[in-house]
Amino acid sequence: MKVRVLGDPVLRKKAVPVTDFASVRAILEEFKMTMYSEDGVGLAAPQVGISQRFFGMDDGSGFKMIVNPEIIEHSDEKEFGEEGCLSVPGVFADVARYKWVRVRYQDEHGSYHEELLEGYPARIFQHEYDHLDGVLFIDHLDSKTRVALSQQLKKIMEERQKEMKK
Numbered sequence: 001m002k003v004r005v006l007g008d009p010v011l012r013k014k015a016v017p018v019t020d021f022a023s024v025r026a027i028l029e030e031f032k033m034t035m036y037s038e039d040g041v042g043l044a045a046p047q048v049g050i051s052q053r054f055f056g057m058d059d060g061s062g063f064k065m066i067v068n069p070e071i072i073e074h075s076d077e078k079e080f081g082e083e084g085c086l087s088v089p090g091v092f093a094d095v096a097r098y099k100w101v102r103v104r105y106q107d108e109h110g111s112y113h114e115e116l117l118e119g120y121p122a123r124i125f126q127h128e129y130d131h132l133d134g135v136l137f138i139d140h141l142d143s144k145t146r147v148a149l150s151q152q153l154k155k156i157m158e159e160r161q162k163e164m165k166k
C-alpha cells in the first residue's frame with residue numbers, strides 16, 4: 001500500500017463509517033505491514049487512500065485495528081507532545097491533545113470495545129481519529145509554528161506533484 005502525502009485530496013475528506021468488516025479483515029495484514037515498514041505507531045485508512053473510518057495503532061502493546069471510533073469523554077486539560085505523521089514526512093512539532101480520552105470502537109470483527117486511554121496511547125488515538133475527519137496534526141499548530149514550517153510543507157507538496165507527473 002502506498003502512503004499518501006500532504007496535497008493528496010483523500011487526506012482532507014471526511015471518511016465514511018465501515019459497514020463491511022470482511023473488507024477490513026481482508027486488508028488487515030497488508031495495512032499492518034505498511035504501518036510497521038514505515039515505522040509508524042499509527043496509520044489511518046485515508047492515508048492509504050481508503051476513505052473509511054478505521055485506523056491501526058500500536059502504543060507498544062501490539063497492533064490494534066480501531067474501527068468506527070468515537071471519543072465519548074475527554075479530560076478538560078490538554079498537554080503538549082511531539083508528533084509526526086507518515087503523510088507529512090520529516091516534519092515534527094508539538095501538538096496539544098487531551099490528557100485522557102474515553103473511547104468506543106469496533107474491532108475488525110465488529111465487536112465493540114470501550115477503553116480509557118491516557119498519555120501516549122491517548123495521543124496516538126486522537127491523531128489517528130483526526131485523519132478520519134480530514135484533519136492533520138499540522139492543522140493544530142499555532143500560526144507562528146506553521147509559518148516556520150511552511151517551506152518544509154511546500155517542499156513535500158512539490159515533491160508529490162513531481163511524483164504524480166512521472
Ligand code: NI
Pocket residue numbers: 084085086087127128131
Ligand atoms: Ni498521521
